[in-house]
Amino acid sequence: MVGYNCGEWASLSDSELYKALVELDEEKVLSLVKRRLEKGEDPYQILEECRRAMTTVGEKFEKGEYFLNDLVIAGEIFKMVSELLKPKLEEGRGKREIGTMVIGTVQGDIHDLGKNIAKILLEAAGFRVYDLGVDVPPDAFVQAVKQYNPDIVGMSCLLTSAWKSIKKTVERLKEENLRDKVKIVLGGAMVNERVAEMVGADAWTNDAKKGVDICKKFVGAD
Amino acid sequence: MESIIEEAVKELYEEREKRIQDAINLKVPDRVPVVCKGINWYFKTVPGVTARDMVTNNEKFMKVMIKFMLDFQPDAAWRPIPQDPLASVLVEPTPMVFPTEEDESWEPKIISKETMKVEDYNHIIKYGYVSLLMKYLPELRPDIPDPQKKLLDKLGLSGKPEEKPLPFKENVELLKKAGFPTYFLFELLSPFNCLTLLRTYPKMCLDLKRHPDLVKQAIDKMIPEMLSLTIRFSKECNVPRICIGLHRESATFFSPKIFDEVFFPEIKQIVELCRREGVTAILHCDGNWNPLLERLAELPKGTCVIQLDMDTDPFKAKEILGGKQCIDAGPMELEMATWTPEEIENYCKKLIEVVGDGGGFILKSEVSAEAKPENIRAFINAAKTYGIY
Numbered sequence: 001m002v003g004y005n006c007g008e009w010a011s012l013s014d015s016e017l018y019k020a021l022v023e024l025d026e027e028k029v030l031s032l033v034k035r036r037l038e039k040g041e042d043p044y045q046i047l048e049e050c051r052r053a054m055t056t057v058g059e060k061f062e063k064g065e066y067f068l069n070d071l072v073i074a075g076e077i078f079k080m081v082s083e084l085l086k087p088k089l090e091e092g093r094g095k096r097e098i099g100t101m102v103i104g105t106v107q108g109d110i111h112d113l114g115k116n117i118a119k120i121l122l123e124a125a126g127f128r129v130y131d132l133g134v135d136v137p138p139d140a141f142v143q144a145v146k147q148y149n150p151d152i153v154g155m156s157c158l159l160t161s162a163w164k165s166i167k168k169t170v171e172r173l174k175e176e177n178l179r180d181k182v183k184i185v186l187g188g189a190m191v192n193e194r195v196a197e198m199v200g201a202d203a204w205t206n207d208a209k210k211g212v213d214i215c216k217k218f219v220g221a222d
Numbered sequence: 223m224e225s226i227i228e229e230a231v232k233e234l235y236e237e238r239e240k241r242i243q244d245a246i247n248l249k250v251p252d253r254v255p256v257v258c259k260g261i262n263w264y265f266k267t268v269p270g271v272t273a274r275d276m277v278t279n280n281e282k283f284m285k286v287m288i289k290f291m292l293d294f295q296p297d298a299a300w301r302p303i304p305q306d307p308l309a310s311v312l313v314e315p316t317p318m319v320f321p322t323e324e325d326e327s328w329e330p331k332i333i334s335k336e337t338m339k340v341e342d343y344n345h346i347i348k349y350g351y352v353s354l355l356m357k358y359l360p361e362l363r364p365d366i367p368d369p370q371k372k373l374l375d376k377l378g379l380s381g382k383p384e385e386k387p388l389p390f391k392e393n394v395e396l397l398k399k400a401g402f403p404t405y406f407l408f409e410l411l412s413p414f415n416c417l418t419l420l421r422t423y424p425k426m427c428l429d430l431k432r433h434p435d436l437v438k439q440a441i442d443k444m445i446p447e448m449l450s451l452t453i454r455f456s457k458e459c460n461v462p463r464i465c466i467g468l469h470r471e472s473a474t475f476f477s478p479k480i481f482d483e484v485f486f487p488e489i490k491q492i493v494e495l496c497r498r499e500g501v502t503a504i505l506h507c508d509g510n511w512n513p514l515l516e517r518l519a520e521l522p523k524g525t526c527v528i529q530l531d532m533d534t535d536p537f538k539a540k541e542i543l544g545g546k547q548c549i550d551a552g553p554m555e556l557e558m559a560t561w562t563p564e565e566i567e568n569y570c571k572k573l574i575e576v577v578g579d580g581g582g583f584i585l586k587s588e589v590s591a592e593a594k595p596e597n598i599r600a601f602i603n604a605a606k607t608y609g610i611y
Binding site: 024067068069070072075076109111112113116159160161163189190191192195 | 332334473475590
């Protein structure tokens with residue numbers, strides 16, 4: 001993991017770009033990014049300012065100052081900024097990460113909203129997130145754990161009929177001797193303590209904000 | 223002798239219908255009415271019925287429905303019509319995955335896909351929602367050839383039908399013959415929810431920020447268009463209630479400011495239109511409505527049913543809505559699948575005592591395929607044991 005020096009980019013949270021993104025001013029954010037790229041500015045500084053802004057948006061959401069729609073708008077603007085920056089970024093450079101996660105909606109379930117919200121908040125909190133999408137088979141989780149060596153596996157589930165997929169995924173991780181290397185967190189409307197116990201997960205949440213706290217605790221970043 | 227059975231069944235039907243209507247009209251019924259959305263696992267108890275049959279074969283669907291009603295004896299049937307792969311587009315205008323013959327349970331799943339474009343708001347405002355739906359029908363139901371013609375056939379609206387219309391009235395009559403009223407026949411998503419499905423939630427968040435007036439105008443256009451057909455069908459079938467799904471309007475998804483500006487006017491229009499037409503809107507309030515209960519209390523007294531989902535506190539709802547609107551609440555999928563029968567019974571008893579105090583309460587449950595049958599019995603028995611006024 002590449003380190004990040006806080007003093008490297010001073011006053012990030014005072015920048016016009018930071019403020020525009022926190023205020024969800026899509027037009028201003030995009031025009032500022034374009035202008036600064038044209039001037040030849042370091043794309044990593046631009047990215048970091050936006051990441052800081054996303055963290056602030058996440059905090060405002062946690063405090064109840066912002067609502068889910070605000071969080072999603074910030075995520076959409078951030079996605080547009082990432083698209084503008086993509087050609088100028090080198091993979092992996094300039095990231096400051098507190099942990100790695102593999103997430104997905106389990107096989108038999110195709111809900112993606114909760115998972116996507118969790119992803120926005122987890123990335124804003126500093127996790128590198130590998131999103132496997134929806135209807136993810138147990139073996140795809142196993143494969144991703146082997147490939148990305150995550151700290152945490154997050155499984156989303158909004159159907160009771162998908163419990164058996166979670167159980168199967170946990171069993172497959174055990175068979176591959178990977179279960180003890182990761183923490184497993186369940187998320188979604190159809191999980192509770194009894195479900196977590198039944199399938200052999202380490203934690204559960206039906207609240208994305210609380211989910212981030214659980215994950216931060218697991219990587220010692222709380 | 224047969225007439226004795228007929229008479230007894232008729233009496234039971236009338237008792238049950240009155241029980242429900244009394245609760246809706248905020249009167250004290252003879253006991254708390256109990257309803258259950260619960261046949262998506264029950265088909266396994268009927269030989270020769272598959273998960274696929276439950277969405278495509280009305281006869282088998284009704285066989286399962288009638289057996290479920292006779293076995294568990296709730297007070298009314300919950301949407302006694304199969305979730306037809308084509309006609310369901312009117313309820314959920316998004317691509318869906320339907321069960322196959324091999325599936326163990328039937329839970330049609332919706333696929334999140336941006337079908338509608340921003341410019342289509344103007345299409346709705348100019349030509350109406352049905353016109354837009356017809357335009358995108360081949361995309362929404364790609365597996366069905368000539369879906370526009372077939373949809374009109376299924377609804378009994380085409381001149382020369384090649385497909386059998388859906389037997390709305392027949393199913394309601396069949397249940398009546400077995401002694402059961404229909405709680406509601408149509409479960410319609412609100413116009414805003416339909417738009418959100420067609421656009422996707424992230425795009426709708428942006429639309430409401432960039433073009434709120436377009437969204438509002440489209441909703442205003444859609445309300446009478448969508449409701450008139452549903453109300454007409456409901457009235458033809460003598461079911462004086464329709465269910466309107468309010469999902470994305472909840473505090474889970476949007477700010478109270480947007481609720482006040484966009485959603486509350488929508489809800490008020492829906493309730494008023496239904497009231498004018500003599501049907502009750504059962505507002506299925508999915509998600510968290512705790513911060514919005516005060517707003518719902520502003521709706522004209524006794525004009526709708528507030529049907530709560532798992533994230534809204536029914537006891538808080540009683541404090542705020544008691545005596546103003548009928549509340550429909552109870553244990554949901556997760557509780558019915560993971561609790562013990564004793565826990566279900568105790569929770570229902572508390573609901574009956576507190577939320578049911580003074581009437582205006584319907585005990586309900588929505589169960590999934592993982593629900594324990596003993597929990598469904600405990601739930602229904604709770605109404606009959608503790609719910610007598």
